[in-house]
Amino acid sequence: MKQFFKFVLATIIGVVLITVVLVLVVIGIISASGDKTIEVEPNSVLHIAFTNPITERTPNNPLAGLSFLGLDKDKSTGLNDILANIKKAKTDSNIKGVFLDESYMVSGQATTEEIRNALIDFKKSGKFIVAYSEIYTQGFYYLASVADKVYMNPKGIFELKGFNSQVTFLKGALDKLGIEVQIIKVGTFKSAVEPLFLTKMSDANRLQVTSYLGSLYDHFLTGISKSRGINKDSLFNYANNGRVQLPEDAVKLKLIDGLKYKDEILDDLKARTGTIKKNDLNSVELADYTKSNADSDTKDESSSKNRIAVVYASGEISGGEGDDNTIGSERISKALRKVRLDNKVKAVVLRVNSPGGSSLASDVIWREVMLTKKVKPIIVSMGDLAASGGYYISCAADSIIAQPNTITGSIGIFAILPNMQKLFNDKLGVTFDGVKTGKYADLGDISRPLTPEEKLILQNNVNHGYDDFTKAVAEGRHKTQAYINSIGQGRVWTGEQAIKIGLVDRLGNINDAIASAAKKANIKNYNLVAYPEQKSFFNQLSGDVTAEARTRILQSELGNNYKVYEQIKGVTQIMRTPQARMPYSIEIK
Template sequence: MKQFFKFVFATVVGIIISTVIFGVVFVLIIVGLVSAAGSDKTVDVDSNSILHVKIDYQINERTANNPLAGIGFLGFDGEKSLGLNDILASIKKAKDDNNIKGIFLDESYMMQGQATTEELRNALLDFKKSGKFVVAYSEIYTQGFYYLASVADKVYLNPKGIIEFKGFSSDVTFLKGALDKLGIEAQIIKVGTYKSAVEPYFLTKMSDANREQVTSYLGSMYDHFLIGISKSRHINKDSLFNYANTGRIQEPEDALKYKLVDGLKYKDEILSDLKNRTDINEKDDLHSVELGEYLKSSPKDDGKEDDDDKKSYSKNRIAVIYASGEISGGDGDDNSIGSEKISRAIRKARTDDKIKAIVLRVNSPGGSSLASDVIWREVMLTKKVKPIIVSMGDVAASGGYYIACAADSIFAEPNTITGSIGIFAVLPNMQKFFNDKLGVTFDGVKTGKYADLGDVSRPLTPEERAMLQKSVNRGYDTFTKAVADGRKKTQAYINSIGQGRVWTGQQALKIGLVDRLGNISDAVASAAKKANLKDYQLVSYPEQKSVLSKLGQGFSAQMSAHLVKAELGENYKYYQQIKGVTQMMRTPQARMPYEVVIR
């Protein structure tokens, strides 16, 4: 009886504690929502102001619908960050705002891909056409941030700071040795000489074909990087290559000597310079506005109706559908592509008579080949009734290219990663792991020869392997035919440039996988032209879920992921890679070889 009362007491205490915790959570949510509602008021921008651009977070395609951002929620999901859409919109708005005299590009850590950086860089170049200044400063310039900052009128480095200028590298983590120690064999079924996503599971180093393709696209990206800096800094491209190749840039003085920067200054000196540029007294505070706040500023009112004003009143609409993340079945979330969610968004835009054209923004390394085909079908149906243009982000490869290939036209940045037209499947054979490592054996009964096909406790038979290979071959044939039809090429030609090979946007343009080099604004302009629109509004799909629905549907999963990421830090990417293995074992995959990390 004593034990019974102990358990009852413990249960009651547990319920009380849980109630208190959820009560606190609820109060924090309400406080966050109230604070967010209060923060929606219009922000006034002082005259002679600068737009303060500091990007120290991962940039997603669009700003998350999260009123708790910036407030914090038990240390979870409180990061305040803007999406690429709002950052670009702010820079464009500042170009024509008479109160904004220039941009201060402050210490930023470019954690996103090369194409996102390219879009930001082009936005700054466009901003400079107004005659306004851009000043950049940092204590540490990563290569990504330096590429962005190189467009500035003046680039300053802290006198004791660091500037990285060493060239690009890309590496792969191979797991075969670990799998061998565990007694696990990765059974690979694939099509494509260059389809190297599966190499980490059965090789210990790059294949010759993979090394060839990585050398090619990495070289293309680096060449574009050097050309951009060469034009902005007026330094010979070969000289820049030599500086990096010989390790010439080691100290801040080296960066100044070789004209990578315009001066070595401390932050207080930069602030004084900005005050001088904006006619602010040295004793007064600098007039500046943050990116997030600037979005809330009232639009300029000069008494004239411009093109943006006309667009805001137009009944015509262009839908921008964001497809970002890995591709899988179901609804997915804001950071992944669920075939049901994206298909539904395309279908909704297609059947809406107010929407005259669609821009499909693709930023995806691919994923499930079946889910990719489901989305491709909706693009095909849409193409028959209204223009659909694709804008590629950092990566639109494998399944990401599959869902794009049927569009009327495809835009990519020069350093977008694309192609990777190929299919593969992975099935583990864990017999030795179970038998030798764990001492576990299995036995059973089946009603047919192939009833237990896919059982990981034994190896595939030759007949089973042949069946799976036939399925993957069929998937590759479907993929290449879809690309051939969409790009108006022969299937034999697509096969010759396919085979899982990865290309940059610059290379893809030359071989016909994309139509033009350009950003999302160029894609929107193309969609408007194809639909014969002069005035239009932009609408975004799919609809973003509210923070409350996110917490209700997957709070525990989000919290778990947050805690794991916080604990593992930079090693979180290896955890994701291992976790991804299980996902690849479910269905044939149209997926990039691996995550491309430029160091």
Template structure:
């Protein structure tokens, strides 16, 4: 027995020692990653820009991005804030001779691509070169690369130029087979987020609105490519419509690219442009490395010598209650950030950066209230990203001014709720039945084990109607329009930024920097610093709270691959069935 206890004690001690060692190793890795801040840019360098991951609004606080530790090193994304700041810095950096755009998938939305594209156009004012090369040009990457001085493609590569399409995934057939009914309560003829659950194809109203906004997006694409490549828009349309471009040689023949080259040939040209000895390697720096030296990770134009600040509040992702995270807009966290900047005398103006397809109507209203209160004491300017629709528009509409990109998706002013009726599934498929007692007629309202009664459906419809009335009233006040007019352009209809400016939902087209400049002008300041909110978690808080989420996400992505997006969307169904929602049409993908 004594030997047994010795063995157990030794095992416990060994376990503790190993645990301590592991903790020390992890802390060492964290310290090493966090301290790796010094970046040296050699003379005659090129800035190597490649986008192979999604582009968040701001760079994630993940110092372990370079370490392959349980999936923690997977997130090497550079935020849009740092991308724009880096391109702007490179414009005047004497060490940077040009930009090399290469091998990008452009997983960001079209407004994000527009921001980066315009930053590259501004970079060209420095007379420095931009060279683009890829083995595969998706339409998204080509839209970006078309601004380059030279666009090259691998002679055996792939060039996509076929127009845009929008696809919606419908679940009604699957739900019918399972015996599950989606009980829909909504307001808005065009509020099509619920259609996948009770239709097998797009409604006429939804087809009309998608055709309109997709046409607007495509017009922006063709117009900008036409300008950059000095080709007529009609010719570009004809090429895509007839699928004229099959091979790289076709792209060269029709002047969409400037040459067919292998990468070694492009690198040789870059060496020539940078006066680099052909026997030596190019001096280059990646975007992720170059971004490490960005001061405060802002895109501001201020001199930053005074104490005046413009608060940049990032509202990115689905709108939910609570704190949310880096990928969702938690009403508590965003509201707290708005209250903080509202009470801070150093903050002279606020830019609310909205990139959201919507979410909980209640959470949206909570944030709207804080935006309204902040507007009473200091200027609030909204900058719209890829999406600022439904709940995303709700939180934006109280601002002094709204600035969007022409290809921002916005509007979608409408409310809906979904309640599942799983009676046939549970009874008929699984043989499960239910019985019970209740103290009131409506005590079990919303119970998924049975269908809604006509009276219950009327109650819920009244709640959704009331929510829509609150929504349209908020927009009417914020935009100085009548509620009747907002209802006429509402009804859940989706608009692009280009369309929205014509109907009064947006004030003007522009970038994040335009919004900052507008905020500074309205606050009557010229010397300021842009400060990001909500504050990102510290290294150790982020590591401790996010490790489980990061690891599970890592393995889910590895297993599901491209199908991971559908997994994420299916997870969202649960949230949609909790509270009335103000969000975009569900599962719409523009290709």
């Protein structure tokens, strides 16, 4: 009987929890369906605070603002809406300025660059930008340095220490487990596999990391130097010698303008907007401003029959459908076919933000880009990453536009097959036996090592993939295959470096790519349409929401060690088919 009541109680609790979740869903949907245009009060401040990862597009989530299943209550705003809102605020008479509030820039450097450039353009209106933070990470300070005034909490933390790149090597752990990782690759610099068979960086990898990290850091210092009027060499020395240890040091070196508490910042903003000190400051959140009906200089082109399609390809590349955060070859191919066959679409912008992935899936998308190019202009806009497979799908475009700190190149192919014989036999006491009808019937069996003949088969497969890759790049970039091979070999480049070697045509943002597409299509008035269509909230609910909740929980529990978990997880995912993938993630804090 006691056991019976336990089961009954568990069932009741389960029903209650499900009911609560469903009620929250209904509330969210009702709330979302009732959304109205936001009225911006006169003398308002656009409040910008980045606390969530910045995606390419604002998630399609009517429950934004609620907090359950481990999700934040904060509303996430995609780069598309961030840039549009800053542009809109520039000419909105009700917006007097921007308040950049304490943020942790969970974004790549190219994303930060686009937002920073939008803020620089905003300043042309004569409106103010004030930045404040308790903790200035290097990423947020790079963004905030464009502000008219940069303040921080008197007891805060200011980081200026330089960039570093660290790789987690797993060979020692794999050896202890009795796992041998069999590597088949092309490319001296293709270092994604190094953590599996080395205990430190190879000389080639150290060379390329030193090169591109130096390029990124030089651009970082140049931007701050220009905004703050501080000599770039001085900035380098401040970081190199640890000159900024206390908030007072940042003021003394003119990196910031002063030390203030939050209430003092709010009083300053009230004074700037003509608000009486005892009254509340009129402000509008970035996410809410998307729904405002501001007076903007953006032309109403809704009557135009011409369209420019922006196809978003964001995340790792694999076969199948994918989703808003991964590139499924089937989903992106369908989108490219749709815009290619749509007579109203006069040009296409392919927005690529990807470290690569499956070489086969990359080739499938490349084919669709090639076919699209034959009938209408297609321009690639590179985000934080457009490397390896991300470059593969880009190379056939009419033109490639990147940010100076975009990470690109990494033209190379590799395959990984683990040999777990020692783990099974020696560690676990498990053995295998069987029969086969052909010599290679069990090729790819992880319970034994590859034979020399099998290694040759796989190496030929990878060589063929690399040959196809370099041919595609050579054709798309109008270079010889020999030249592409010389700058390929898996080497990573920044956008600034890529221009010099011909992998990128010019520097710019997604709006520059759209303007370029319009010019090539010889159209002036047009509507923008985005593809692929974002999944409905109900389609995302069971998968994306729970996945995001799981990610948030892991990040909370593991803290800074989460990046190690991500690296190990990534290694296990690439032990499948030949890959055209970035060697590692790059994180600048």
